[in-house]
Amino acid sequence: DIQMTQSPSSVSAFVGDRVTITCRASQDISKWLVWYQQKPGRAPKALIHAASSLQSGVPSRFSGSKSGTDFTLTISSLQPEDFATYYCQQANSFPYTFGQGTKLEIK
């Protein structure tokens, strides 16, 4: 199975800050990487698919990029509603696998 390793596991930031979360795949997954946002008691919500394509309705302050097997989610200017847990998921091959999550907390 492909392992997805996220870093950091948690991060604190101020409203307005720029934040970057990284996900590393244990092998090549091409561009098939999805980022999700999850708030307490809610289902995950897809933000970005195919590494860098914004899901419909997601604010443009969210962006994704890829470098080899490293993937990055960037939030350009944190808003209060962005404080949540973020997960990556590889969609390259079965079984689909998720990262362990990055909790973004308000400072």
Add this chain to the structure above:
Amino acid sequence: QLQLQESGPGLVKPSETLSLTCTVSGASIGTNIYYWGWIRQSPVRGLEWIGNIYYNGNTYYNLSFKNRVTMSLDTSKNQFSLRLNSVTATDTSVYYCATYGNETTAFDYWGQGILVTVSS
């Protein structure tokens, strides 16, 4: 607007079978736009993909469940189902049904989730 809703028992005894149903509104499960999937989440194991089923009944399961999983479609009710047999306490999780978009290759729409506890 596509919506999904999980239903089923919240408590299952060890060694028995967990059975959940996902009712879909806003789209036909007979469409070839989506796969229909199940994912579970627990504090210990995180998010785990269980499997997907396609409109034609083709299934793709996570082999880590060791052949305990069966998924099916009921087009007359616009529902799809999950059966997980021989459950143990480690199967205690929140179970989500979701759509997997062929174009986005992401789980685009999710149900609210249902907590299933395995306990005697």
